[in-house]
Amino acid sequence: MFRLFDKTVVKEMRRVEPDITIIANGEHRYIDTTYRRGSGPSFDEYAYRFDGLGDCENENALLSLFSPWLLDIEQLRARRQSPYHQPLPRITLSASLTNKGNFRLEWEPTYYENGKCDFVHHPTYGGPSFSDRPENELLFLRGVGEAMMHLRIDRREKPKGPIRGNIDGAFLYALYEHVADLVRRLSVLFDITWLQRFNITEELGEDGKRHLLMAYLESRQEQEVREAQLRIEAISNELDSIFTSLGLTPDDYDMLHASVSTDTKGGDEISNMGFNRRLTQVLKTRSRKANSRTVMTIERLLKESEDLRDRYNVDM
Numbered sequence: 001m002f003r004l005f006d007k008t009v010v011k012e013m014r015r016v017e018p019d020i021t022i023i024a025n026g027e028h029r030y031i032d033t034t035y036r037r038g039s040g041p042s043f044d045e046y047a048y049r050f051d052g053l054g055d056c057e058n059e060n061a062l063l064s065l066f067s068p069w070l071l072d073i074e075q076l077r078a079r080r081q082s083p084y085h086q087p088l089p090r091i092t093l094s095a096s097l098t099n100k101g102n103f104r105l106e107w108e109p110t111y112y113e114n115g116k117c118d119f120v121h122h123p124t125y126g127g128p129s130f131s132d133r134p135e136n137e138l139l140f141l142r143g144v145g146e147a148m149m150h151l152r153i154d155r156r157e158k159p160k161g162p163i164r165g166n167i168d169g170a171f172l173y174a175l176y177e178h179v180a181d182l183v184r185r186l187s188v189l190f191d192i193t194w195l196q197r198f199n200i201t202e203e204l205g206e207d208g209k210r211h212l213l214m215a216y217l218e219s220r221q222e223q224e225v226r227e228a229q230l231r232i233e234a235i236s237n238e239l240d241s242i243f244t245s246l247g248l249t250p251d252d253y254d255m256l257h258a259s260v261s262t263d264t265k266g267g268d269e270i271s272n273m274g275f276n277r278r279l280t281q282v283l284k285t286r287s288r289k290a291n292s293r294t295v296m297t298i299e300r301l302l303k304e305s306e307d308l309r310d311r312y313n314v315d316m
Contacts (some may be wrong), residue, residue, distance in 0.1 A: 056141040089118040094195040099146020169212035228312040246287040
């Protein structure tokens with residue numbers, strides 16, 4: 001799954017300072033790694049952190065999660081939509097940092113409105129098991145909080161591009177890929193919801209290499225808001241493309257839309273189909289490329305954007 005770096009490789013970086021290559025799922029990620037001299041962990045400490053990625057998963061927790069006796073078979077059968085449909089058990093994952101800055105990935109059953117879930121036996125939350133780790137803790141790794149702090153400090157001085165001390169970035173990249181790989185394995189047998197997830201922001205630099213800009217914990221609500229913002233931005237770009245093809249500006253469309261809205265016979269409301277037909281006729285006086293399908297697309301995108309803004313209180 002991962003090619004991890006032993007102490008010899010990491011110490012060798014002190015002499016030649018090459019790029020670190022992280023291999024995950026057949027993809028190569030190249031990260032500039034000019035070491036932060038005079039501060040931060042030693043090379044031995046970084047080697048210890050990378051080595052920790054090799055055994056950071058709680059095998060006992062994973063084995064118990066995949067045990068069929070945990071499942072509520074009757075509850076799963078009640079969720080079947082057809083004789084050929086087999087619903088996946090629903091679990092909720094949550095990533096967090098301990099007070100000492102160690103990373104934890106935990107799971108719990110996803111509960112429905114009636115208080116039920118797809119499991120009859122639940123793990124011991126937060127309590128020690130015979131393996132000295134909580135039974136619901138899938139992954140545990142030390143030093144993550146410190147690496148995130150170093151990355152934030154470096155990015156204050158240089159918001160973009162390669163930075164000094166980016167071994168922290170390599171370490172956080174490796175953790176991100178490790179969590180993503182674990183989630184991919186779990187998603188084969190489980191329907192996963194995130195309560196809080198570990199995420200990164202990166203850019204492709206002019207040198208053709210990926211640079212880590214930020215690593216952070218993101219709640220479900222923050223994730224939904226971010227996805228809504230991305231969707232609103234995509235809608236805006238799509239509308240700009242449509243208006244350009246029509247030879248109109250957004251203001252021109254708004255003006256024509258308003259004129260049709262106020263031009264009703266006797267003040268009576270008209271159906272959406274009738275409104276779109278009338279708006280198409282008005283648009284054709286300004287653009288020969290206007291047609292009913294284009295108008296329906298514009299109206300659908302505008303409504304979707306408005307609904308997202310209202311739902312997530314997004315102002316862009």
